[in-house]
Amino acid sequence: MKRKEPKYKYKYAMLLDDNELDNFINQKIIEANHFANKIYVNTGSKSALEFLNNLSISSTEAIDIFPEIIFVDLNMPMMDGFQFIENLKDKLPQKLKLLKLVILTSSVNPEDKKKASEIELDITFLNKPLTQEMLEKL
Numbered sequence: 001m002k003r004k005e006p007k008y009k010y011k012y013a014m015l016l017d018d019n020e021l022d023n024f025i026n027q028k029i030i031e032a033n034h035f036a037n038k039i040y041v042n043t044g045s046k047s048a049l050e051f052l053n054n055l056s057i058s059s060t061e062a063i064d065i066f067p068e069i070i071f072v073d074l075n076m077p078m079m080d081g082f083q084f085i086e087n088l089k090d091k092l093p094q095k096l097k098l099l100k101l102v103i104l105t106s107s108v109n110p111e112d113k114k115k116a117s118e119i120e121l122d123i124t125f126l127n128k129p130l131t132q133e134m135l136e137k138l
Contacts, residue, residue, distance in 0.1 A: 006034040009138075010068045014040040016048045016084065017073035017104070026071065026104070026130045035135045040067060045079035049087050056092055067099060069138070071130070074105040074112055081105065085119060096121060102138065104130060 013036035015023050023041050030036050042048035055066050074081035081103060089096060102124045103116050116125045126134055 008034050008037040009135075010036040012036060012038050012040065012065055012067040014042065014048065014052075014067040014070040016042045016045065016070060016076075016081070018043050018076040019073070022073070022128065029130050029132065030135070033132050033135050035138075036069070038065075045076055045081070045084035045087070048084065049091065052088070052095070053091060056095055066095060069100040069102060071102045071104040074103060074107050082115060082119075085121070085123075089121070100124070100138070102126060104128060 013030060015026050015030075017023050017026070020043060023043065027039050027041060030039055040051065042051065052066070072081040072084055076084075079087070085101065101121060103112075104126050105112065106128045108127070113125050116123050124138060
């Protein structure tokens with residue numbers, strides 16, 4: 001008898017966090033809750049942007065595998081989460097209309113939340129750790 005494939009909320013998701021342990025834990029939470037069928041994991045903003053850019057220019061099939069939701073940490077070296085979002089706006093503005101951005105951070109600085117709300121995009125701001133309840137609300 002064939003096992004029934006679980007129903008996923010999203011086909012593709014991306015985790016962007018320089019902390020590999022956080023990525024691992026968040027990936028397991030996403031998998032356990034059947035939130036996304038495939039999860040791309042990146043530890044750096046520049047490599048994540050390069051990956052997304054390559055997906056968007058490689059072929060028409062790439063449209064089907066482009067993440068529908070991206071979880072972004074704010075505190076990362078070289079290029080922080082806000083800079084990643086700004087670069088995404090500049091380089092792939094057409095893709096932003098098709099995806100949901102979630103800031104997933106350990107930052108408790110109210111300025112970060114304010115700054116996120118001022119970006120002219122639909123951004124959800126969550127504090128780590130990621131939980132099943134958070135996923136259900138997305």
